Amino acid sequence: MAWPSKTPWVLYIDDDLPLIHKVVDLTPKTNHNLTLNSIETKKLYHYHVEVGNQSSRLYEFDSTFDYSKIEIANLSLPPKTDKYAKIAKQILEECKVNQGYGLILGTNQGRLALELVKQTNLHIICVDPNLDNVKQTRENLDVAGVYGIRSTVHYASFKQLSYVDYFANLIIVQEKNILIEEILRFLRPAGGVAYIDKDIVGLPSQAEGFEISPSKLENRQILQRGGLPGSGAWSHQYGEPANTTCSQDKHPRDPMRVLWFGRPGPRTMVDRGTHVSAPLAINGRLYIQGDRRLFGLDAYNGTILWSIDVPDLRRTNIPRDSGNRVSDGDYLYVAVKDKCWKINGNNGEIVGLFEQVTLGYEWGYVAYAEKQLFGSSVKKGGIYVGADGEWYDKNNEGSQKVVSEDIFAVDPTGGNEIWRYTSGFRIINSTIAIGGDRVYFVVSRNSQLIALASGRFGHELVADRIMVALDAKTGRKIWEQPYAFKGGSWIFFLSYADEVLVNLITSNKYHLFAFEAENGDQIWNQEYGWRRNHHGGAMYHPLIVGNKIYAEPKVFDLKTGKILSEKIPDRSGCNTMSASATALFYRDSYHGMWDLQQNKRHKWTGLRPGCSLSTISAGGIVLSPESSAGCYCSYTIQTPIAFVLKFVESTE
Numbered sequence: 001m002a003w004p005s006k007t008p009w010v011l012y013i014d015d016d017l018p019l020i021h022k023v024v025d026l027t028p029k030t031n032h033n034l035t036l037n038s039i040e041t042k043k044l045y046h047y048h049v050e051v052g053n054q055s056s057r058l059y060e061f062d063s064t065f066d067y068s069k070i071e072i073a074n075l076s077l078p079p080k081t082d083k084y085a086k087i088a089k090q091i092l093e094e095c096k097v098n099q100g101y102g103l104i105l106g107t108n109q110g111r112l113a114l115e116l117v118k119q120t121n122l123h124i125i126c127v128d129p130n131l132d133n134v135k136q137t138r139e140n141l142d143v144a145g146v147y148g149i150r151s152t153v154h155y156a157s158f159k160q161l162s163y164v165d166y167f168a169n170l171i172i173v174q175e176k177n178i179l180i181e182e183i184l185r186f187l188r189p190a191g192g193v194a195y196i197d198k199d200i201v202g203l204p205s206q207a208e209g210f211e212i213s214p215s216k217l218e219n220r221q222i223l224q225r226g227g228l229p230g231s232g233a234w235s236h237q238y239g240e241p242a243n244t245t246c247s248q249d250k251h252p253r254d255p256m257r258v259l260w261f262g263r264p265g266p267r268t269m270v271d272r273g274t275h276v277s278a279p280l281a282i283n284g285r286l287y288i289q290g291d292r293r294l295f296g297l298d299a300y301n302g303t304i305l306w307s308i309d310v311p312d313l314r315r316t317n318i319p320r321d322s323g324n325r326v327s328d329g330d331y332l333y334v335a336v337k338d339k340c341w342k343i344n345g346n347n348g349e350i351v352g353l354f355e356q357v358t359l360g361y362e363w364g365y366v367a368y369a370e371k372q373l374f375g376s377s378v379k380k381g382g383i384y385v386g387a388d389g390e391w392y393d394k395n396n397e398g399s400q401k402v403v404s405e406d407i408f409a410v411d412p413t414g415g416n417e418i419w420r421y422t423s424g425f426r427i428i429n430s431t432i433a434i435g436g437d438r439v440y441f442v443v444s445r446n447s448q449l450i451a452l453a454s455g456r457f458g459h460e461l462v463a464d465r466i467m468v469a470l471d472a473k474t475g476r477k478i479w480e481q482p483y484a485f486k487g488g489s490w491i492f493f494l495s496y497a498d499e500v501l502v503n504l505i506t507s508n509k510y511h512l513f514a515f516e517a518e519n520g521d522q523i524w525n526q527e528y529g530w531r532r533n534h535h536g537g538a539m540y541h542p543l544i545v546g547n548k549i550y551a552e553p554k555v556f557d558l559k560t561g562k563i564l565s566e567k568i569p570d571r572s573g574c575n576t577m578s579a580s581a582t583a584l585f586y587r588d589s590y591h592g593m594w595d596l597q598q599n600k601r602h603k604w605t606g607l608r609p610g611c612s613l614s615t616i617s618a619g620g621i622v623l624s625p626e627s628s629a630g631c632y633c634s635y636t637i638q639t640p641i642a643f644v645l646k647f648v649e650s651t652e
Contacts, residue, residue, distance in 0.1 A: 001034045002350055011387045031353075039063050040508065059311045064294065065268055065302040069121040075144045077111055084108070088115035090217055095193035095224075097170045100126065101184060106156055106174030108488055110137040110144075110151070111576075117150045122170065124161075131409060161186070164259060165644055166300040169193060176200065185208075187225045188300045190284030195225040197376055228620035232580060237323025239578070239616075241369040241434035243495040244544040249580040251620040251645055253646040254595040254602045259621055259644040260302040266629035268293055268640040270387040271376075273609040275539075279625045281618035283329040285345050288625045288640070289313070291387065292332065296348055299619055302642065306348030307505060313335050317384035317392040319491050320613065321402040321537045321575075322365045322429040327413070333373060335363040340375060342412065356408055362455075364404045365427075369434045370472050373412040376404035382455015393534060395489050400456040402429045407439065411476060417601035420473030423468075426450060426457060427490055431503075435496030436517050439470040442483055442494065442503075461488055467520055469503075481520035487511055490538045497544040500558055502528045504542045504551060512542070512551055512563060528554055529605030535574035536611065545596070550577065552582065563645040568602055569594050575610060580617035590635050591615065591624065606636035620644070 023034060024517045045061045099133040102122040104113055113124040129136050134155040141147035156162075158178055170185045171194040180202045187194055189209065196203075207227045209226040233250030236496070239246050268290040270276045280287040286299040292313050296305045315324040315334050324335040326495070331351070332343040343353030357363045357377050364378035382402050384392070392398040408420035425444065431442040442452075445464040449457050467484040470476065487507040495502040500523065501515040510530055514523040530537050530583050531553055543550040547558045555565040573587025582595040591604040609615045610627025617623070622643040629638065 001036065001047075001489075003030075003032055004244040007385075013346075014579060015173075019268035032172060034103075039066075040261065041066065051386075061309055065264070065307060066310075067263065067307055069312050070142075071457075072117055072146055072150060075114070075118075075146075077109065077114060077140050077147055078143060083117075084111040084115045087114060087217065088119050091116075091170075091172070091535065092119060092197060094222060095170060095195075096214060097191075097193055098303050099124070100169030100188070100298050101167055101301055101447065102165070102170040102172070103127070104166040104172045104203060105178060105183070106151065107137040108135045108174065109133070110140040110153070112172070112174075113137070113151050114141060114144050116170075116177075119147050120548075125152045125168075127156050128149070128153070128531040129155070129157045129159065160385065166192075169298070169301070169303075171195070172198075173197065184225070186221075187223075188224050188284065188298070189228045189231070190300075192225040194225075196223055197221075202301070215299050220419070227283075229621040232302060232618055233329070234278075234369060234578075234618040235281055235282045235327050235329070236319065237278050237325075237613075238495070238541060239327075240498060241367045241374075242544075243493065243541075244497055245495075245541050245576070245580075246543055246579040246581070247543050247611075247617045249389055249617045249620060250582055252580045252583045252593070252617050252622050253641075253645065254583075254593065254598060254600055255646040256593070256602065256622065256643040257646045258604075259300070259637045259642040260304045260640040263291060263304060264295055264626065264637065264640065266626050270314070270316065270626050270628040271389070271392065271630040273389075273391045273518075273630065274317055274384075274387045275318050275392050275612040276387070276627070277318050277323045277325060278613040279616055279623065279627075280325060280327050280329050280332070281616055281623050282496075283345070284619060285327075286623055286625070287325065287327060287332055287345070289325060294343070294348070296330075296332070296345060297640075299621065299623060301644070302640065305346065308348050308350075309640065310334075310336060310341075314387060315383060316387050316390065316573045317402075319541070320392070320430060321384060321434060324366060326366050326368045328368045331412070333366055333368060333412070335366045338362050338380075340366060352412075352415065354410055354412075355409055356417055356420075361405070364402065365407065365429050365432050367432070367434055368412070370437065371412070372409045372418060372472070374407065374434070374439070376403060376407045376432070377430065378429070379453060379455035380406050390489070393536065393539070395538075396483070397458070400458045401488070402445070402455060403427060403621060404429055407432065407441070407470075409472070417472075417514070421470055421475045424450070428461065430492050433496045433501070434472060434605070435495045436499055437472050437476060438517065439466065439472050439475075440494060440501060441497060442467050442492070445492070446601060459489055461492075467515070469517070479520050481515075485511060485513070491541075493541055494543060495544055497558060498547070502542060502544060502549060506538055510538075510551065512549070512556065512561075514558070518639055523559070526554075526561050526563070531570065536576065539576070541576045541613070543577055545579050545581060545584075550579065573609075575615075576613040578613060578616050580622075583617070585609075585615040585617065585622060585624075587611070587615075589633060591641075593622070596602055606635055606642070607641065608635045609635065625639065 092337035232247035340354040361377040365376040367374040406422040490506040503513040571588035614627040617622040
């Protein structure tokens, strides 16, 4: 448990019985960390914190969602020797791998496997073509208490392995006669490590995303896999700070197949009708926001690396606001009430708190660009947090836009404020976009609304609006232009691509505008009807892929506004599409994909994505965390799932 406080505190923990724990620390601290032992599994605990004569509200912790590996006793196999313990330690010091899956080719009677289990959180899979070796290894690991729990032994030829691509975080090859191309197919991109014989031939090149280095182990070398060439990332709510809703990933296309599925399931998620923030995926990790919970997963095998209960973490109705999480590849930045947390993406440790927001406000917008962390201040109560039956799908109070009173940039390494822009007007959060070294947004100068000191504005926003561009490095205003259109009842979006600003706004239909990013001059505009005004049909965010804008149900040329197609696949699903450089992903009752190169639809029936933006592409694969909790439509298998190209390209 961890929380900030600048005064002494008392922690009370209750498990629905008389008070069982009382923890007191009289030392004033900025950050508190507490480890609780003897927590029972599948049990609900309640706790509150007292500071002086004040008490927090009652929080709860459900140990059902403890995904940590089962601890293994310090057992050894006879005859006892330190040889394999030292080998395992050296391997781990060099590769820095601690979680996920390990693959060992050759068994050594399970001695190395056992040491890796004891020293890491890895699940170890051993393979051997000798049946006697397999039987002995299984027996040894079973006696040690780890077989079937943290280790598995398979009887198979090294030339006929049927594991899924990219699953192994660590591969140890204890045999020389190995087809290296086949083994590398299993190695996880973005950090997977293989220990191989120093004389092995046929190794891939650095240009293919691999780096080779010597090992301190005798006759061994280390092969580390980087990111897949041509792969993309999904670091922000709409893919990137520019809000293109596109990852730029070049891999996904038809045909694709399942890579993994598993946890976390629907019980940990917010109800689907509340339009929560999208998942993020970057640098081999998948970040999921549940109901007051954060999860960090291995994107390539689904291993839950860490999870955090955050009682005050909730943000809903994202189409009328902005996302509350971003990642720079190493760290996750999460807006929680009046602060932004900096979380180590590998282990979930909170390593920093940014406190640029003043009393009476909450941290609104969040982005990472130009090696800067961006934020904004929203009047307390402005951010939507309702997730108890709310249905933000109408043109009513739920369509009020969240607005900020300022926008600022922070040094993410030291926490120092770099600049802050305050005009006295209200910035519409859903219009903040970053691209071309500029920050863009639309503000309302309606004096009556400003006097209300509210964090949300409704249709009154139509009065006196301007579009603004700031220098992203300094916060200096570059230009401002009057914004004449008077719509914005349902949604109000702004995106950037190739020096063009794309503005999608609604009245009783969609209105699409394009502006010069350099000066704000209008280039073109289009208007068109929607397919429906319910189940998200009036709230779709545009996708920008190359020089095309996919704005359902049409496709437009980015530079000219010319209608290129009116054949975006009709669908019955309610979520916003997402894009890679090669495909679109959507809900059509079930999981759907439109291959842009083949102009072909592909579907995965039997299961469905969520009702808001929930399927994304990154790292060469497609990821769709469970987010349909509460939905009673068809295809009721509820699970996170990942897809990969059916025929993965050779490393040659």
